[in-house]
Amino acid sequence: xxDWRQVAKACALGDGHIDTKEVTILRKVILADGTANKSELxxxxxxxxxAKTAVxxxxxxxxxxxxVAK
Numbered sequence: 001x002x003d004w005r006q007v008a009k010a011c012a013l014g015d016g017h018i019d020t021k022e023v024t025i026l027r028k029v030i031l032a033d034g035t036a037n038k039s040e041l042x043x044x045x046x047x048x049x050x051a052k053t054a055v056x057x058x059x060x061x062x063x064x065x066x067x068v069a070k
Contacts (some may be wrong), residue, residue, distance in 0.1 A: 005044070008026075012026070024057075027061050029064060035069070035070050041066065
């Protein structure tokens with residue numbers, strides 16, 4: 001079975017840029033239960049670091065996840 005992180009990274013970083021649509025999807029999935037765990041927060045930080053460019057909405061998502069992280 002594929003590792004969810006590798007699959008999600010491949011999708012988010014396919015073109016090297018994280019756009020608003022991708023952040024919207026990540027926000028919906030990660031914050032579906034109103035919280036973010038350490039693994040999810042770490043994943044967001046990893047894709048931000050690996051992306052060539054990213055919209056500011058990714059920073060906002062990371063901040064929101066940090067506020068509700070368990």
